[in-house]
Amino acid sequence: MTDTPTQLFIGGAWVDAADGATMPVDDPATGEILCHVADAGPKDAKLAEEAAVQAQEAWARTAPRVRSEILRRAYEIIIERTDELAHLMTSEMGKPLAEARGEVAYAAEFFRWFSEEAVRIDGGLATLPDGRNRMLLSRRPVGPCLLITPWNFPLAMGTRKIGPAVAAGCTMLLKPAPQTPLSSLALAAILKEAGLPDGVLNVVTTSRAGEVCEPLLRGGRIRKLSFTGSTAVGQLLLAQSAEAVVRTSMELGGNAPFVVFEDADLDKAVDGAMVAKMRNMGEACTAANRFFVHRSVAEEFGRRLAERMGALVVGPGTRDGVDVGPLIDRRGRAKVEELVADAVERGAQVLVGGRTPEGAGCFYPPTVLAGVDPGSRLMDTEIFGPVAAILTFDDEDEVIRRANDTPWGLVGYVFTEGLDRALRVSERLEVGMVGLNTGLVSNPAAPFGGVKQSGLGREGGRVGIDEFLEYQYLAVPVR
Incomplete structure (x- = not known):
């Protein structure tokens, strides 16, 4: 120093x-x-x-x-x-x-x-x-x-x-x-x-x-x-x-939807989710905030994502082998704690994480919540932490409506193997950027920015x- x-x-x-x-x-x-x-x-x-x-x-x-x-x-x-x-x-x-x-x-x-x-x-x-x-x-x-x-x-x-x-x-x-x-x-x-x-x-x-x-x-x-x-x-x-x-x-700010259709390659989807959610411990405006997963694959997607998230090592960023460092400060961690507690009170199931560790530092464990109530506060609040909130959907029009039901429009993520659907859904999302079968959109050669608020x-x-x-x-x- x-x-x-x-x-x-x-x-x-x-x-x-x-x-x-x-x-x-x-x-x-x-x-x-x-x-x-x-x-x-x-x-x-x-x-x-x-x-x-x-x-x-x-x-x-x-x-x-x-x-x-x-x-x-x-x-x-x-x-x-x-x-x-x-x-x-x-x-x-x-x-x-x-x-x-x-x-x-x-x-x-x-x-x-x-x-x-x-x-x-x-x-x-x-x-x-x-x-x-x-x-x-x-x-x-x-x-x-x-x-x-x-x-x-x-x-x-x-x-x-x-x-x-x-x-x-x-x-x-x-x-x-x-x-x-x-x-x-x-x-x-x-x-x-x-x-x-x-x-x-x-x-x-x-x-x-x-x-x-x-x-x-x-x-x-x-x-x-x-x-x-x-x-x-x-x-x-x-x-x-x-x-x-x-x-x-x-x-x-952002409130990025992460949409997984029934025809998605789940290996790609989980890989993409790890990047879109866990880059920078989730403290990114591009972080996936709301995971909309088709009902037919939601249980399997949640299981795989929880397994991957639970395997991440939390600790000081200077230590070898650490995957997830601390959040920026205690205020930021308290916000994450409150959002998770609200979702659980409304019926969300904690698949992994969800408990603040004891000791010094502003650490919070990678967390996956399933069965999240659409009225939960984390649905309309930028989480800025390592929390993936999973909701289910049944058809395309429904998920697009729910994905766009936010004042923000920075980025969205879409996972599907169908070309027609990929283009159709991407064009209907009210966002400035779309990650199609990828969890990373940032690149110095690409125009970065959003719409709405x-x-x-x-x-x-x-x-x-x-x-x-x-x-x-x-x-x-x-x-």
Whole structure:
């Protein structure tokens, strides 16, 4: 921990909070304090905003190839330091080291992807239909951005936002989650080492998010907000952004349906369920939340899933052989406990797990519930824990109606061997992404995002950079 920055990163320098405040960073596996980091206030945020504003004009004029090569160098540094970054992430967030290494690779890929997109920003030239003017289209950076990232993927959510902003020529103020600031601070140090100019990226760690972010959004100098987090917070930020008409992209909550039809390959379905449910201990917006299984295969699916879930090893993420680390904090674990207790009170059968272990840390066992009542709270609440809730269905129209009966629409999972049904059901699901016979949809080359209250805009893929670019139309008379 001694080599990890713990100060604010403003204008290319490491500085303490103006009032000297700090906040603890806890290890969720033990409850012990790892270290203290600077706890920024509004004054610090204004200094970071000023640094970003001052750097914007020069950064926007920087050649696309230069921006590309900075991202490429940062990608290479991240890959070289995979083990170091994985241990840091596991310490502050809890996920097992094997999974943390996977996130480091995933995070690095966003920098590699957007290093390639930086040199492909295009425009256009055309003669307008009336023949009087030519239309010259150019694309330019939207301007200084506020990036707000969550705790569950502390490195990847940073690179998924920073990558396209750097590629587009935008300066940034990054506010990471207070539970996991260390990965973001390490990322800032890597980008500085890779040659990112001072002021282009500024990192403000804080436990006072409302005091820090609201003045920035209302002030008119921040021109873009990119937020990943809960729908409730996203709605608040959208309201704050309205006054200055700040451009926004929102990746919000999910309530993913996982649909298993009677013709599904159950081996594939169970494999997919393990990925869709247990990635990151279930603490993912893409996590399968509601398992709709055809009545004819529900008992067998539940038995197999419980067997697989029960075989997972729970413990500190740094320990060899551990499959499931702790949840992020005691508040998060208490939420899971309450949701499971409510489902059991309503008649759900616990096939495996369901009991909180004694001892230190925020651990909760992989849990499978069968015969879940549709009125249970976990049917309309994002679980964010290792709990699979199984319900049965009898026909296609019924399950589509129930799957869509939610204000969220991020991702859905469909398991069937019938091509016609696969396409038909996927098209009828009200979600931004569908995993067809797979439990993993995330990929830097694919557009990530949802519909309804799961968000606005897309991250990643060829469209990811569009969120940080504006069009300018120039009318040129035809002579």
